[in-house]
Amino acid sequence: MQFDLSSKITLERIPERYYRPTDAIDKIRQTKFEKIDTEIYDNDIQGSVQVAAEIASIIKNKQAQQLPCVLGLSGGSSPLNVYEELVRLHKEEGLSFKNVIVFNVTEFYPLTHQNLHANSRIIQENLLMKVDFIPENFYTLIPDGEVKDIHAFCHAYDQLIANKGGLDYVLVSIGLVGNLAYNEPGSNIGSKTRLMLLDDQSRADLKLFYNNTSDIPSYAFTIGLSTLMEARQLTLTVWGEHKATIIKKVVEEKADDNVPASLLQLHKNAKVVMDVNAAQMLTRLSQPWLVGSCDWTNKLTRRAIVWLCKKTQKPILKLTNKDYNQHRLDELLIKYGSAYNVNIQIFNDLQHTITGWPGGKPNADDTNRPERALPYPKRVLVFSPHPDDDVISMGGTFQRLVDQNHEVHVAYQTSGNIAVGDEEVIRYLSLMKNLSAKYNKNGADSDAKLDEAVRALLNQEDMRPSIYKELLYVKGQIRREEARSACRFIGLKPENVHFLDLPFYETGTVKKGNLTKKDIQIVIDLIRKVKPHQIFVAGDLADPHGTHKVCLNAALAAIDELKKEGIMDECRVWMYRGAWAEWEIDHIEMAVPISPEQLLNKRKSILRHQSQMESAPFLGNDERLFWQRAEDRNKATAFLYQELGLASYEAMEAFVEYKF
Numbered sequence: 001m002q003f004d005l006s007s008k009i010t011l012e013r014i015p016e017r018y019y020r021p022t023d024a025i026d027k028i029r030q031t032k033f034e035k036i037d038t039e040i041y042d043n044d045i046q047g048s049v050q051v052a053a054e055i056a057s058i059i060k061n062k063q064a065q066q067l068p069c070v071l072g073l074s075g076g077s078s079p080l081n082v083y084e085e086l087v088r089l090h091k092e093e094g095l096s097f098k099n100v101i102v103f104n105v106t107e108f109y110p111l112t113h114q115n116l117h118a119n120s121r122i123i124q125e126n127l128l129m130k131v132d133f134i135p136e137n138f139y140t141l142i143p144d145g146e147v148k149d150i151h152a153f154c155h156a157y158d159q160l161i162a163n164k165g166g167l168d169y170v171l172v173s174i175g176l177v178g179n180l181a182y183n184e185p186g187s188n189i190g191s192k193t194r195l196m197l198l199d200d201q202s203r204a205d206l207k208l209f210y211n212n213t214s215d216i217p218s219y220a221f222t223i224g225l226s227t228l229m230e231a232r233q234l235t236l237t238v239w240g241e242h243k244a245t246i247i248k249k250v251v252e253e254k255a256d257d258n259v260p261a262s263l264l265q266l267h268k269n270a271k272v273v274m275d276v277n278a279a280q281m282l283t284r285l286s287q288p289w290l291v292g293s294c295d296w297t298n299k300l301t302r303r304a305i306v307w308l309c310k311k312t313q314k315p316i317l318k319l320t321n322k323d324y325n326q327h328r329l330d331e332l333l334i335k336y337g338s339a340y341n342v343n344i345q346i347f348n349d350l351q352h353t354i355t356g357w358p359g360g361k362p363n364a365d366d367t368n369r370p371e372r373a374l375p376y377p378k379r380v381l382v383f384s385p386h387p388d389d390d391v392i393s394m395g396g397t398f399q400r401l402v403d404q405n406h407e408v409h410v411a412y413q414t415s416g417n418i419a420v421g422d423e424e425v426i427r428y429l430s431l432m433k434n435l436s437a438k439y440n441k442n443g444a445d446s447d448a449k450l451d452e453a454v455r456a457l458l459n460q461e462d463m464r465p466s467i468y469k470e471l472l473y474v475k476g477q478i479r480r481e482e483a484r485s486a487c488r489f490i491g492l493k494p495e496n497v498h499f500l501d502l503p504f505y506e507t508g509t510v511k512k513g514n515l516t517k518k519d520i521q522i523v524i525d526l527i528r529k530v531k532p533h534q535i536f537v538a539g540d541l542a543d544p545h546g547t548h549k550v551c552l553n554a555a556l557a558a559i560d561e562l563k564k565e566g567i568m569d570e571c572r573v574w575m576y577r578g579a580w581a582e583w584e585i586d587h588i589e590m591a592v593p594i595s596p597e598q599l600l601n602k603r604k605s606i607l608r609h610q611s612q613m614e615s616a617p618f619l620g621n622d623e624r625l626f627w628q629r630a631e632d633r634n635k636a637t638a639f640l641y642q643e644l645g646l647a648s649y650e651a652m653e654a655f656v657e658y659k660f
Contacts, residue, residue, distance in 0.1 A: 003515050005556035006549055007043045009539070009575075009658070015295055016042075018288050019279060029292050033252050033283040036264055037271035040279045044239040047273045048081035051171065051235055055086060056095050058169050058233070063099050068137075070101045070161075070168045072223065073127070074181065075119025078173035078237050083127040090131040097133040101164055103157075105172060105228075106181040107141035108217035109195060117206070118142070141193075141221035154193040158227060167231040174238055177201045178246050178259030182222035185258045189266070191224035225260060229267055236264060238274040241581075247274060248281040289328055296335055298349065303586035304329055305346045306644065315645030316347045350646060353591045358397045358655075359406045359534060370590035370657075371534070371572065377406045378533040381526070385538050385551035386416040387483035387499075388609040391490075392630050393578030394536060395602035396594035397653050402491045409530050411498040412483055413523075413551040414505035420475035424611045428478060472508055476501075478611055486608035489601075498526060504550060515550050515557075523558035532571055535559070539575030539583075539656060548580075559660050573658040582633040583654045585640055594634060594651040603627045 019040035021027035031038065041047035055071070062069035073079065089095040104120050111118050120140040128138060139160060147153050161167060177185055182196045198206075198220055206216045228234060238247050246259070251272060255265045264270040276285070284291050289304055309316060312323050321339045324330055336342040352368040360366060362376035380401050384390035390398055390410055401408050433451070456467045480499055487497050500522050504513045527535075537555045540548050552575075562568050574590065577583050594602065606627040607613070613625060624632065634651035642648040 001517060001520055001557050002560055003557060004043075004553055005560060006539075006552045017295075018285050019276060030284045032291055035253075035255070036251055036267075038251055038279070038282070039271060039273045040282075040285075041273070041275055044237075044275050045081055047237065047239070047275055048079075049085050051237060051273055052082045052085035052089065054235070055082070055169060055171070056089050059095065059097070059100060062168065063096065068099050068101050068164065070103070070164050070166065072103050072105045072167045072170035072172075072228075072231060073123050074105050074172050075107075075117070075122035076173055078239060079171055080122075080126055082171065082237070083123075086127060087130045095131075097128075097131045100133060101137045101139070102128065102133070103139045103161055103167065103223070104141055105170065106220055106222040109141075109143075109147075109219045109221055110217070111142060141223075150195050154195065154221065157193045157221075158224075161223075161227060167227070168233065170228055170231040170234045172228070172234065172236055174236060174243065174246065174250065174261045175202055176243070176246055178250060178261045180225065180228065180236070180261040180264070182220040183225050183228075183260045185260060187225055187257060187260045189229065189257065189263050190226045192226060193221065193223050196220055196222050225263060229263070231267075232269060234264065234267055234270040236261060236270065236272045238272060238278040240275070241277040241280060243274075243278045244281040247272065247278055251282060289331070294331060296331065299586050301332065301342065302346050302349060303584070304332065305342070306585050306640075309644055315643065316343050316350075317645050319343050347645065350585075350641070350644065353588050354593065354641070354647070354652075355590060356400070356593055357404065358590065358592050359401050359404055370655075375533055375570070377404075379530055380406050380408045380534045380536070381530050381532040382408065382410045382536045383523075383538065383551065383555050384410060384412050385548045386414055386419065387412045387479040388416070388486070388606065388612055388626070389538050389540075389548070391486050391602065391605040391609075392626050393538065393540065394576045394653050394655075395490075395605050395630070396598050396634070396651070397536075397576075397592045397655075399490050399598060399601060399605075400592065406534075407496070408492055409496040409498060409532070410483075410487060410492065411500055411523075411526055412480075413500050413502050413554065414547060415476035415499070415501050416479040417472045417476035418509070420478050420611045424478060425471060425474055428474065468508065479609075482609045482611060486605045489605050489608060500526065502551070502554060504554075505547065512547065512550065515553055519554050520557045520561070523554050524561060527558055527562055528567065531567060535571060535573045536655075537573060537575055537658070538577070539658070540577040540580050556658070556660070559658075563660055568660065573660060574655040575658050576653065576655055578630050578633055578653070582637060583656055585637070585644075585654075587656050588637075588654045589657050590655040591637065591641065591652045592655070593638070593647075593649040594653060596650045599631060599634065599651050603631065606630065 021030050039047070039050070041050065059069045086095070090097065102123065104123055107119050120142055124138065141157060143153055172181055174180060177199065179185065179202060182198065182202065183191065184196055184199050184202065196219065198218055203216050203218070249259050250261045250264070253262065255262045257263065279285055287307060288294050294300060305316060305319070308319060308323060308327055308329060311327055312319065314323070319339050321333060324333050324339055332342050333339065336345065353370060355370055358371060359378050359380060360371040360373045360376060361369065362373055364373055366373040382390050382394070382398060398408070452467060456471070484494070484497060502519045502522060504515050504519050507513055537552055538548050539552060559568055559573060631651065634653055637654055638649040638652040641652065
C-alpha cells in the first residue's frame with residue numbers, strides 16, 4: 001500500500017525543472033528574485049535526508065580535527081525527520097555523536113512535568129537518547145528551579161555558547177508570522193538570549209500540540225538573532241503549503257524585522273530547505289515565465305492569463321498583444337499566433353469548468369462538461385475528514401447532488417471528538433441528568449456517573465483515564481448527531497450516512513497516530529460496498545492539525561488498491577477544499593455555481609454543527625467562523641470568474657479531479 005499519495009498531487013502540476021536547476025547558470029536565472037540560498041525538494045523526507053547528511057558531514061569534519069561540534073537544535077515537528085535520519089546514520093553507518101555539544105535554541109516557560117511538547121524533551125527523545133551522545137553535553141534553556149534573575153540566566157547561556165567556541169551549525173524552523181525560533185516580529189538583529197512573550201499567532205500555532213488552550217505556554221526563552229547570525233552555518237527548514245505565504249516574504253521580499261526570519265538574508269552562510277508545497281508561491285514556481293522559458297501546458301497558460309488579467313485589470317477577452325509583450329508572455333503569442341487566439345482558448349477552457357450539474361447532466365452533450373452525463377443517477381460517495389467538512393467545503397454541491405436524485409453517501413472518516421469543548425459536554429450531560437430525573441426514576445447509578453463526569457470536567461485535576469474515555473465517547477456522539485442533523489436538512493437518507501472512526505485518530509489526544517493498513521482497509525470496505533461512480537475527497541492539506549492530509553492519504557491509498565480490482569473503472573475522484581484554503585483558478589476543473597438561496601441553505605447546514613461555532617477549540621489561525629470563511633471563499637471564487645469576464649454568480653464551489 002502507498003501511504004503518502006497526497007504528496008504527489010502537487011508534483012504532477014509543477015515540472016521538476018522549475019525548482020531543480022540543471023546547472024549553475026540555470027540556478028542563477030531561476031533564483032533571480034530570491035535573496036537567500038534556497039533548496040527545494042519533492043517532499044520533507046528528501047529535504048530532511050539532505051539536511052541530516054550535511055550535519056553528519058560537519059560532525060565528521062570536526063572529529064577529523066579532534067574538535068567538538070557545537071550544534072543549535074530546535075524542537076517542534078519540522079526537524080523530526082532530520083533527527084530520524086541522523087539516528088539511522090548512527091545505527092547503520094556508524095556516525096558518532098561523542099564529540100557533539102548541543103544547545104536547544106528555544107524553550108517554553110514555565111514548564112511542567114506534563115508538558116510533552118518541551119523542545120528539550122523532543123530533542124532528547126527523538127535524537128540524543130538514541131545515539132552515543134554524552135548527556136552532559138546537552139545545554140538547555142530550562143532553568144534549574146525558579147528563575148530569580150532572568151537577565152542573568154540568559155546572559156549566562158550566551159556566555160556558555162561563547163565559551164564552547166560559538167555555534168558551528170544551527171537548525172531552525174519558522175512560524176507563520178516569520179518568527180525565527182521565538183524571536184517574534186519586531187525583534188532586533190542585535191538581540192541576545194531572552195524571555196519572549198509569545199504573540200497571539202505563535203500561541204495559536206501551538207494549539208496543534210495541546211488538548212486545552214489553557215495549557216499553551218505564554219512565554220519562551222529563545223536564543224537571540226545576534227547569536228543565530230554569528231553561527232558559522234544555519235539551515236531553516238520549511239515544510240507544507242501553510243508556510244508558503246510567509247516563506248515567500250522571507251526569501252523574496254526585503255529584509256524586515258517585522259519578519260525576523262527575513263534577516264537571514266544578511267547571514268553569511270544561511271539557507272532555506274523546503275518542500276515543493278512550501279515553495280509553491282516563490283516566483284520560479286508560481287510565475288515561471290518571469291525567470292525564463294516555460295513548458296506551456298494548458299494549466300500553466302491559464303495561470304499566466306489569470307495573472308495577466310490581474311496585472312492589467314482587464315477581463316480575458318480584452319487582453320492585447322501589447323499586454324502579453326509587456327509582461328514577458330510573448331512566448332504565448334508565438335505558440336497561439338495572437339492574443340485573440342489564446343484569449344478565446346482560455347476563456348472557453350474556464351467556461352467549460354462551470355456546471356450546475358456536478359453529477360453530470362442526463363440527456364445532454366457532455367463533450368465540454370467536467371462530469372459525464374451517464375450513468376444517471378450516479379452512486380456518489382463523499383469523504384469528510386471531520387463530521388462537518390462536507391457541508392463547509394461542498395455544502396452547495398452536496399445539496400445539488402441530492403436534489404438531482406443521485407444516490408449520495410457521506411462517510412465521516414474521524415469522530416472529531418477532541419474538537420468539542422468541555423462546556424458543550426457539560427451542557428449535554430446536565431440535560432441528560434435532568435431528563436434522567438424525570439423519566440428514569442430508578443436511575444441512581446446513571447445519575448452518579450453523570451455527576452462524576454460533570455465534576456471531572458469542572459475540575460480537570462480529578463480527570464481519571466476511565467472518565468476521560470467516557471467523555472470522549474460523549475463528544476464523539478455530539479459530533480455524530482450534529483452531522484446527522486445536517487444530513488437531514490440536506491435530505492440525505494439516514495442509511496447513507498457512514499461513521500468510519502478511523503483508528504489513527506482515536507488516540508484521545510491532539511497528537512494522532514500514523515496511518516496504517518487497518519485505516520485503509522476500513523475505507524476499502526466502504527468503497528466496495530457502495531461501488532461509487534463518483535468520489536469526493538478533501539484535498540485541503542493546510543488544516544492546523546494535519547488530519548485532512550491523513551484522511552486524504554487513506555482514501556487515495558484505498559483507491560489505489562481498488563483500481564487493481566476494476567472497481568474504480570467507472571469512477572471519477574474529485575478533490576474539494578474550503579475549510580482552510582481554496583483551489584487556485586488555474587487548477588479548477590469543476591466550478592459549481594451557488595445561488596443566494598443555496599448559499600443561505602449551505603450556511604444553515606453548517607450551523608447544524610453547533611459545537612464547532614464560536615467555542616470550537618480548533619478554528620485555526622483564521623478568526624472567521626467556518627460558515628463565514630466558507631462563504632467568503634465561495635464568493636471570492638465567483639468574483640474572480642466575473643472579473644475574468646465570465647458569468648456573474650453569487651458564489652462557487654471549486655473542485656480538481658484526482659487522476660489515479
